[in-house]
Amino acid sequence: MFRKLDPDGVAMRPVTISVDGVAMAVEDGEPIAAVLLRVPPFTSRATPVGGAARAPYCMMGACFECLVEIDGETSTRSCMTRARHGMVVRRQATRPDPLRGIGV
Numbered sequence: 001m002f003r004k005l006d007p008d009g010v011a012m013r014p015v016t017i018s019v020d021g022v023a024m025a026v027e028d029g030e031p032i033a034a035v036l037l038r039v040p041p042f043t044s045r046a047t048p049v050g051g052a053a054r055a056p057y058c059m060m061g062a063c064f065e066c067l068v069e070i071d072g073e074t075s076t077r078s079c080m081t082r083a084r085h086g087m088v089v090r091r092q093a094t095r096p097d098p099l100r101g102i103g104v
Contacts, residue, residue: 015085032078032089033059033066044068044078048095068092 014025017032019039026035033056036044043053044066056066059079066078069090078089 015083015087017083017085017087017089019089020091026083028084029082031059032068032070032081032083032087035083035089036066036068036078036091043091045092046094 013028015028016023017026017035018024019035024035024039033044036042037056041053043055045054045068046052047054054065054067056079057063058065061077061080064077067075068078069092070076070078070081071088074092
């Protein structure tokens with residue numbers, strides 16, 4: 001669907017992240033949403049009620065279609081989160097548990 005352009009004379013500084021359990025090299029600091037648009041199934045989450053697939057849309061944090069789990073934190077806007085080495089990204093296939101992680 002999408003691919004990274006390779007600008008002449010600009011070296012990519014690769015880092016390794018995990019997307020749905022698969023390790024991949026990405027550019028340090030690139031938006032996670034951009035990574036998801038290059039990796040099948042090209043989606044970020046499923047809607048909580050109907051399960052419809054959603055993908056990054058506005059790329060500026062306004063629409064919330066790009067929500068994913070990053071390093072265990074659910075409903076994180078992937079367009080506003082930059083890749084860093086060791087990051088673990090999971091697409092949200094179900095509704096996040098609102099009580100998770102608050103000791104209830």
